[in-house]
Amino acid sequence: MQEILDAILNPGTTSADFAAIKLPESYRAVTLHKDEEQMFAGLDNRDKDPRKSLHLDEVALPELGPGEALVAVMASAVNYNTVWSSIFEPVSTFAFLERYGRLSPLTKRHDLPYHVVGSDLAGVVLRTGAGVNAWKPGDEVVAHCLSVELESADGHNDTMMDPEQRIWGFETNFGGLAQLALVKTNQLLPKPKHLTWEEAASPGLVNSTAYRQLVSRNGAGMKQGDNVLIWGASGGLGSYATQYALAGGATPICVVSNEEKARICRAMGAEAIIDRSAEGYRFWKDENTQDPREWKRFGSKIREFTGGEDVDIVFEHPGRETFGASVYVTRKGGTIVTCASTSGYMHQYDNRYLWMSLKRIVGSHFANYREAFEANRLIAKGKIHPTLSKVYSLEQTGQAALDVHHNKHQGKVGVLCLAPQEGLGVTDHELREKHLPAINLFRELDERSIRPNRNV
Numbered sequence: 001m002q003e004i005l006d007a008i009l010n011p012g013t014t015s016a017d018f019a020a021i022k023l024p025e026s027y028r029a030v031t032l033h034k035d036e037e038q039m040f041a042g043l044d045n046r047d048k049d050p051r052k053s054l055h056l057d058e059v060a061l062p063e064l065g066p067g068e069a070l071v072a073v074m075a076s077a078v079n080y081n082t083v084w085s086s087i088f089e090p091v092s093t094f095a096f097l098e099r100y101g102r103l104s105p106l107t108k109r110h111d112l113p114y115h116v117v118g119s120d121l122a123g124v125v126l127r128t129g130a131g132v133n134a135w136k137p138g139d140e141v142v143a144h145c146l147s148v149e150l151e152s153a154d155g156h157n158d159t160m161m162d163p164e165q166r167i168w169g170f171e172t173n174f175g176g177l178a179q180l181a182l183v184k185t186n187q188l189l190p191k192p193k194h195l196t197w198e199e200a201a202s203p204g205l206v207n208s209t210a211y212r213q214l215v216s217r218n219g220a221g222m223k224q225g226d227n228v229l230i231w232g233a234s235g236g237l238g239s240y241a242t243q244y245a246l247a248g249g250a251t252p253i254c255v256v257s258n259e260e261k262a263r264i265c266r267a268m269g270a271e272a273i274i275d276r277s278a279e280g281y282r283f284w285k286d287e288n289t290q291d292p293r294e295w296k297r298f299g300s301k302i303r304e305f306t307g308g309e310d311v312d313i314v315f316e317h318p319g320r321e322t323f324g325a326s327v328y329v330t331r332k333g334g335t336i337v338t339c340a341s342t343s344g345y346m347h348q349y350d351n352r353y354l355w356m357s358l359k360r361i362v363g364s365h366f367a368n369y370r371e372a373f374e375a376n377r378l379i380a381k382g383k384i385h386p387t388l389s390k391v392y393s394l395e396q397t398g399q400a401a402l403d404v405h406h407n408k409h410q411g412k413v414g415v416l417c418l419a420p421q422e423g424l425g426v427t428d429h430e431l432r433e434k435h436l437p438a439i440n441l442f443r444e445l446d447e448r449s450i451r452p453n454r455n456v
């Protein structure tokens, strides 16, 4: 592994040199163990601790298939899907691996008693499989997490519609939280040159998701002047949605849960910010009953910022807890676009407010190949910036996932894999210099607010 790292750190290494490196038989990876699927049975969601389920193991190098690449991972990131997999909710990811394994002898490789998780990476291509022409050893890349087979016409117009659509490192094995990773080469995108490895690895999943959900015509199709209500506006998805709203001439109305997060939204350029904790909204009176008066109080607060207008788009992902309010506060003809249900997936809302006011609920999930490319292109051009707040080592991935699980983080948290330290990998210093304050925004604000009991 040292030979691989030395080659990456040496700017003179050629593609032929990379191709000549002898690959190791095994590598270090963050894994879940199949025989521990039931380890949290009976515990409350919050008490399920990713530090107990995520292991750092030495695992065998998988065989490289046609159309695939083996990538040396310099850095990766924790996504909320790392939390879901590590607490085995809503289902164990081993069920996904088993199903994938039934497809073909090649996919059978994924069905193992361990699952290497992680759906983001920045690194260097080491080998490509048969039939790959566009990528070669030595290419500096990031990988998006859409894994598709594309054997059915269903996915030929929009690759997210492929019946065999999966999220790499969540529904497939050999993910990015490791020293090496296996991807389909159609997942590869050029690494933004002005970013460090850990910065480049952090936007992928959430940036592409927010792009489809908010900007793409497959999602809400946001336009200039729209009022966009963004839940969790300083979180993984929300920190990109806020940037897209601002960059696209819309007005974000940012919902957060404390002043620290409000400060981050202000620093991004948002002016309308609602602190849901300070306002004390209780959309549910009890487990089964919502309180429309609270929806109304929330809607009145939004109107204070918009000069009396209601929102054109709600960027939804908290799910059960907020969905009734989201449907209520959307303007006549507006769109509620949802990609998740963090607080519960059995939603309840008053349908009269939907049909009588001709609103639309749009489901959105990750991004197709083209959307992922466009979202990465905006990062590479310095139009949208990473929202990395903190970086952990591979050994500390469990702690990183716990922090995200307990909503203690800002924006995105990164993980160093092969990279020996932060700050490496920049090749366009001029572009970096131009955007440095924006690139460091979440880090600086987070550093100023580090709490003493936080495990770094």
Ligand SMILES: NC(=O)c1ccc[n+]([C@@H]2O[C@H](COP(=O)([O-])OP(=O)(O)OC[C@H]3O[C@@H](n4cnc5c(N)ncnc54)[C@H](OP(=O)(O)O)[C@@H]3O)[C@@H](O)[C@H]2O)c1
Pocket: 079, 080, 081, 084, 205, 206, 209, 231, 232, 233, 234, 235, 236, 237, 238, 255, 256, 257, 258, 261, 276, 317, 318, 321, 322, 339, 340, 341, 342, 343, 364, 365, 366, 367, 404, 407, 411
């Ligand atoms: N379908 C997809 O392709 C896709 C892609 C990415 C993520 N997701 C899902 O989307 C969800 C969010 O992901 P993320 O990366 O943005 O996570 P994140 O970084 O944890 O951010 C989510 C934010 O939502 C807010 N929130 C959480 N619970 C809430 C509640 N009950 N009511 C109101 N706000 C709440 C929190 O912000 P405040 O505390 O500041 O309000 C939190 O910071 C996860 O469930 C994830 O699995 C789906």
